[in-house]
Amino acid sequence: MHLDKKFSHIGRSIFIHTFLICFTILALFPMVIVIINSFKTRKGIFREPLSFPTAETFSIKGYETVITGGDFQLYFTNSFIVTSVSLFFILLFGAMASYALSEYRFKGNLFMGLFLAFGIMIPIRLGTVAILKLMVATGLVNTLTALILVYIAQGLPLCIFILTEFMKTVSDDLKNAGRIDGLSEYRILFTLVIPLIRPAMATVAVFSMIPIWNDLWFPLILASGEEVKTITLGAQNFIGQYLTNWNAVLAALSLAILPVVILYLIFSRQLIRGITSGAVK
Amino acid sequence: MGTLKLKNISKSFGNVEVLRDISLEVADGEFVIFVGPSGCGKSTLLRIIAGLEDATKGEVIIDGQMVNHLGAADRGISMVFQSYALYPHMTVEANMGLGLKQAKTPKAEIKARVTKAANMLELTPLLNRRPAELSGGQRQRVAIGRSIVREPKIFLFDEPLSNLDAALRVNTRIEIANLHNSLNSSMIYVTHDQVEAMTLADKIVVLHDGKIEQIGHPIELYNHPCNMFVAGFIGSPKMNFFDADKLDVKNAITVGVRPEHIKIDAKQGDYECEITYVEHLGSDSNLYLTHPKLGAFTVRVFGQVAYARGETLHASLLKESMHKFDEHENVITDI
Ligand SMILES: Nc1ncnc2c1ncn2[C@@H]1O[C@H](COP(=O)(O)OP(=O)(O)OP(=O)(O)O)[C@@H](O)[C@H]1O
Ligand SMILES: [Mg+2]
Numbered sequence: 001m002h003l004d005k006k007f008s009h010i011g012r013s014i015f016i017h018t019f020l021i022c023f024t025i026l027a028l029f030p031m032v033i034v035i036i037n038s039f040k041t042r043k044g045i046f047r048e049p050l051s052f053p054t055a056e057t058f059s060i061k062g063y064e065t066v067i068t069g070g071d072f073q074l075y076f077t078n079s080f081i082v083t084s085v086s087l088f089f090i091l092l093f094g095a096m097a098s099y100a101l102s103e104y105r106f107k108g109n110l111f112m113g114l115f116l117a118f119g120i121m122i123p124i125r126l127g128t129v130a131i132l133k134l135m136v137a138t139g140l141v142n143t144l145t146a147l148i149l150v151y152i153a154q155g156l157p158l159c160i161f162i163l164t165e166f167m168k169t170v171s172d173d174l175k176n177a178g179r180i181d182g183l184s185e186y187r188i189l190f191t192l193v194i195p196l197i198r199p200a201m202a203t204v205a206v207f208s209m210i211p212i213w214n215d216l217w218f219p220l221i222l223a224s225g226e227e228v229k230t231i232t233l234g235a236q237n238f239i240g241q242y243l244t245n246w247n248a249v250l251a252a253l254s255l256a257i258l259p260v261v262i263l264y265l266i267f268s269r270q271l272i273r274g275i276t277s278g279a280v281k
Numbered sequence: 282m283g284t285l286k287l288k289n290i291s292k293s294f295g296n297v298e299v300l301r302d303i304s305l306e307v308a309d310g311e312f313v314i315f316v317g318p319s320g321c322g323k324s325t326l327l328r329i330i331a332g333l334e335d336a337t338k339g340e341v342i343i344d345g346q347m348v349n350h351l352g353a354a355d356r357g358i359s360m361v362f363q364s365y366a367l368y369p370h371m372t373v374e375a376n377m378g379l380g381l382k383q384a385k386t387p388k389a390e391i392k393a394r395v396t397k398a399a400n401m402l403e404l405t406p407l408l409n410r411r412p413a414e415l416s417g418g419q420r421q422r423v424a425i426g427r428s429i430v431r432e433p434k435i436f437l438f439d440e441p442l443s444n445l446d447a448a449l450r451v452n453t454r455i456e457i458a459n460l461h462n463s464l465n466s467s468m469i470y471v472t473h474d475q476v477e478a479m480t481l482a483d484k485i486v487v488l489h490d491g492k493i494e495q496i497g498h499p500i501e502l503y504n505h506p507c508n509m510f511v512a513g514f515i516g517s518p519k520m521n522f523f524d525a526d527k528l529d530v531k532n533a534i535t536v537g538v539r540p541e542h543i544k545i546d547a548k549q550g551d552y553e554c555e556i557t558y559v560e561h562l563g564s565d566s567n568l569y570l571t572h573p574k575l576g577a578f579t580v581r582v583f584g585q586v587a588y589a590r591g592e593t594l595h596a597s598l599l600k601e602s603m604h605k606f607d608e609h610e611n612v613i614t615d616i
Contacts, residue, residue: 171364171366173362173363173364173365173366174364174366174368176328176331176333176353176360176362176366177360177362177366177367177368177427178368179333179352179353179354180331180333180353180354180358180359180360180380181354181379181380181383181427181431182354182355182380182383182384183379183383191368191370192368195369195370196369
C-alpha cells in the first residue's frame with residue numbers, strides 16, 4: 001500500500017514535470033532562436049536559422065551596429081524610465097487604493113472596487129483615439145509622460161484587484177495596534193501592511209512590468225519622435241521597407257530581453273511565494 | 282486616575298444591531314471582565330472604548346472627559362490583542378517603544394520605561410530579538426510589555442490568553458493579576474474563560490446579544506444570578522434547570538440547581554436516578570444522571586467516586602441553594 005502511494009506520487013510528478021518542461025520549451029523557443037541568430041552573420045541567419053553559430057557563421061556585427069551606431073542607448077534609457085516610473089506609480093497608487101478599499105467601510109465601497117477593477121476586462125487600447133486626442137489637447141504627445149500616464153492607467157486595475165484581496169488577509173489587530181501607538185494611516189500602510197504583502201506586490205510588479213516594456217502600440221501612436229522612442233519601437237529602425245538589418249534587429253531584441261530578465265530574477269523569489277502562499281501554509 | 286463611563290452605547294453594522302444601550306462604570310484601579318458567548322459584542326465594545334470603532338450612539342467618558350472624537354492614540358489607553366499583533370519587522374525593544382517614539386518622548390525616557398517593563402516581565406534577555414524568534418508565551422509578554430510602557434490610564438485586553446497552552450495560560454494569568462496589583466491601573470479584560478473571569482475580576486459584566494445581562498462581583502454573580510442566562514453562563518458545569526412543577530415548587534416556572542448543590546447517596550435520597558456518564562477529573566468528578574421525571578442533569582462531587590455508568594444512585598436537591606425563575610426567565614427573590 002505504501003509502495004502504491006509512492007508510485008502514484010512519482011507517476012504524478014513525472015507527468016507534471018513533463019508537462020512543465022514541454023511548456024518551458026515552447027515558451028523559450030522563440031527567445032532562444034532570437035538570441036542564437038543575433039550572434040550569426042546574415043548568411044548564417046537565412047541559410048540555417050535553427051542551428052547554433054559556427055566558427056564560420058559567428059558574428060557580433062549586429063551588436064556592434066546596435067551599440068555604436070544610432071540611438072540605442074537613448075531608446076534603452078527611455079524604455080527604462082517609462083517602465084520603472086510607471087511601475088512605481090502603479091504600485092504606489094494601487095497599494096493606496098487597495099488599502100482604502102479593504103480597510104474602510106464607506107458608501108459605494110463595493111461599487112468603487114468593481115469600477116477600479118473593470119479595466120481588467122476592457123483593454124485600454126480601445127480608448128486609443130480618445131487618449132490620443134487628450135494627449136494632443138494637453139500637449140503631451142511625444143513625451144515620455146504621455147506613455148507613463150497611459151501605462152499607469154493600464155496597470156492599476158489588475159494591481160488593485162490583486163492587492164485588495166491580499167490586504168484583506170492582513171490581521172486587523174496589527175493595524176489596530178499601530179493605531180493605538182499613534183501611527184498615521186500612511187505609516188500603517190507603508191510600514192506594517194506592505195511589508196506583509198511583499199509577495200503580492202512582486203507578483204503585481206512582474207505582471208505589470210512585462211506588458212509595459214514590450215508595448216509597441218502606444219509608443220508608436222503617442223511617442224514616435226526620435227527623442228522619446230522606446231526600445232521596442234527603436235528596434236523597428238532597422239526594419240526597412242527594402243532592406244532589413246536582421247543582425248541589428250535581433251541584437252536589439254536580445255538586449256531588450258535582458259533588463260526584464262534581471263528584474264524578473266529579483267522579483268521571482270517573492271513571486272513564487274506569492275503564487276503559492278494560499279496553497280502551501 | 283483611570284475611570285471609565287459608558288453612556289447608552291449602541292452600535293450597528295448596517296442593519297445589524299450589535300450593541301444595545303450599554304451603560305457601565307469602571308472605577309479607578311478596578312479590574313473589569315467582559316464575558317459572554319461568542320458574537321455577543323465583547324470585542325466590539327472594547328474597540329469602541331479604545332477608539333478603534335465609532336459608536337453609533339452614546340458617549341465614552343474617560344476620566345470625566347468625553348473622548349468620542351479622540352483617536353485611539355490620544356485616549357490614554359493601551360490594548361493587548363489575542364493575536365499578539367507585534368510589529369514583525371521590529372525588535373522587541375522597538376516594538377515596546379514605538380508608541381512613545383510616535384508621541385515624541387525623549388529617548389532616555391523611552392529607554393528607561395522599556396527597561397522597567399522588560400524587567401517586570403523578564404523580557405530583558407529578549408530585547409534585541411524579533412517577534413519571529415520568540416515563543417508564543419514570550420510574544421504575549423512582549424505585547425503586555427508594549428502596553429505597560431505606554432503607562433495608560435486604562436488597560437484593555439481582548440482574550441489575551443486564548444492562544445496559549447493551558448500551563449502557560451495559568452502562569453500568564455497570575456502575571457496579569459500581579460501586574461494589576463503592582464500598577465494599580467484600571468483594566469478591562471475580555472475572555473471566554475470562566476476561570477479567568479472568576480479569578481481575575483473585581484467586577485464581571487455578562488453580555489448577551491449586545492445587552493448587559495448583569496454586572497457584579499464574581500461571587501455575587503455565582504450566588505445571585507439575576508436571570509437564567511447568567512445562571513447558566515457562570516459556573517461550570519452549567520447549572521441544571523428543572524420545570525418547577527416537576528419538583529413541586531410553587532410560585533415559579535423554572536428552578537435552577539448548581540451541580541455542586543446536589544447530594545448523592547448510594548442508598549437513600551429523593552430521586553432514584555441512573556448514571557449515564559462519569560467524568561473523573563481527579564480533584565472532583567462530574568456525574569451525568571437521568572431521572573424518569575426530572576430528565577437529565579449533572580452532579581458535581583468533590584474528590585473521586587467509584588460509581589460507573591449504568592448504576593443506580595439517589596440524588597437530593599439542596600432546597601436552600603435553589604434558584605427560582607419566573608416566566609420571563611428572571612430570578613424570583615422571595616424573602
Ligand atoms: N466589521 C464588522 N462588520 C459587520 N459585523 C461585524 C463587524 N465586526 C463585528 N461584527 C458582528 O458583531 C457581532 C459581535 O462581534 P464581536 O467581535 O464583538 O463578538 P465577540 O463577543 O468578541 O465574539 P468572540 O467571543 O467570538 O470574539 C458579531 O455578530 C459580528 O458578526
Ligand atoms: Mg472577540
